[in-house]
Amino acid sequence: MPDRSHISRRSLLAGGIALSAAVALPGCKAQMTGLLTSADAHPADYPTVRAVEFMGRWLAERTAGRLGIKVFPGGQLGSETDTLEITSFGGLDINRVNFAPLNSVEPMTLPFSLPFVFESVAHMRRVVDSAVGDEVLAAMEPHGLIGLCIYDSGARNFYNTRRAIRTPADMAGLKLRVPASDLYVAMINAMGANAVPIPYNEVYQSLAQGVIDGAENNWPSFVSARHYEVANYLSLSEHLLTPEALVMSKASWDNMPPGDRALVRQAAQLSVAEMRRLWDARVEEAKATIAQSSVEVNEVDKEAFSALMRPVWDRFITTPAQKAMVARILEMGEG
Numbered sequence: 001m002p003d004r005s006h007i008s009r010r011s012l013l014a015g016g017i018a019l020s021a022a023v024a025l026p027g028c029k030a031q032m033t034g035l036l037t038s039a040d041a042h043p044a045d046y047p048t049v050r051a052v053e054f055m056g057r058w059l060a061e062r063t064a065g066r067l068g069i070k071v072f073p074g075g076q077l078g079s080e081t082d083t084l085e086i087t088s089f090g091g092l093d094i095n096r097v098n099f100a101p102l103n104s105v106e107p108m109t110l111p112f113s114l115p116f117v118f119e120s121v122a123h124m125r126r127v128v129d130s131a132v133g134d135e136v137l138a139a140m141e142p143h144g145l146i147g148l149c150i151y152d153s154g155a156r157n158f159y160n161t162r163r164a165i166r167t168p169a170d171m172a173g174l175k176l177r178v179p180a181s182d183l184y185v186a187m188i189n190a191m192g193a194n195a196v197p198i199p200y201n202e203v204y205q206s207l208a209q210g211v212i213d214g215a216e217n218n219w220p221s222f223v224s225a226r227h228y229e230v231a232n233y234l235s236l237s238e239h240l241l242t243p244e245a246l247v248m249s250k251a252s253w254d255n256m257p258p259g260d261r262a263l264v265r266q267a268a269q270l271s272v273a274e275m276r277r278l279w280d281a282r283v284e285e286a287k288a289t290i291a292q293s294s295v296e297v298n299e300v301d302k303e304a305f306s307a308l309m310r311p312v313w314d315r316f317i318t319t320p321a322q323k324a325m326v327a328r329i330l331e332m333g334e335g
Contacts, residue, residue: 038094051275079199088144090251100179118241148268160214165235177215219286
């Protein structure tokens with residue numbers, strides 16, 4: 001397999017179409033080997049990017065360099081919605097995505113995305129490491145995706161350029177960026193603000209130009225994307241602890257020998273511990289950075305926000321399977 005380190009988004013799309021056609025034709029299926037491509041919207045030094053690079057090094061060591069991973073960080077290949085589509089038809093081998101764009105693809109990813117469904121990071125990790133996490137990953141296969149593992153995304157908080165947010169009343173009139181997800185839009189609107197879905201890599205400019213008033217994300221993203229330079233109010237709502245998924249194209253997966261598939265799975269599982277180690281350290285670093293900045297940090301009346309979320313849960317959690325999964329998640333909480 002040729003080195004694809006200089007591949008463009010356009011050629012990825014073309015390559016994906018060609019690969020899909022080859023898989024569909026009898027006798028055209030060739031086994032995949034060599035350098036796998038991976039996309040991430042986060043910057044090059046972000047824990048998820050470094051975790052996938054860890055996977056690549058581990059694979060290279062175990063196969064004497066026959067397998068490896070080339071990561072394209074920083075949204076080089078497009079938004080998460082774009083790269084997810086590219087991955088699903090085989091134009092990209094591996095992709096790290098938030099659960100938000102997966103919500104419109106697979107209904108069983110929705111329980112992980114519910115506001116206030118997780119009580120803490122420990123609760124979230126306990127759930128994704130259980131059979132519940134395995135079931136969510138397996139549910140992606142009919143959509144052309146192989147779920148490899150689940151990474152952290154931390155507690156998401158609100159930040160904006162206008163005022164401190166302490167109660168739902170403070171949300172009135174604010175234009176807040178959200179990922180491309182109907183659930184996120186419903187959540188923000190139910191809280192009293194106006195949801196504005198735009199790509200992650202456009203948030204900084206949109207904040208600086210006043211296109212949006214604020215956004216919501218975790219501590220490391222708030223710092224690594226430099227949003228704290230333009231948004232002076234950080235409100236610790238912790239409304240979401242939605243994890244992130246590492247997925248592989250089923251077309252790429254099916255073209256790999258069974259032994260290589262096993263290696264990729266093992267590398268992905270090992271990368272979770274590495275990602276969490278890096279993540280926990282990054283959270284503390286981000287908090288220290290904000291403590292030295294001009295950002296005003298305030299606590300939030302979480303119960304007041306949580307009380308507004310039942311209609312959102314009822315709108316998106318509609319099937320018996322989804323309701324059963326939510327019940328299992330809540331049972332694994334501390335309270």
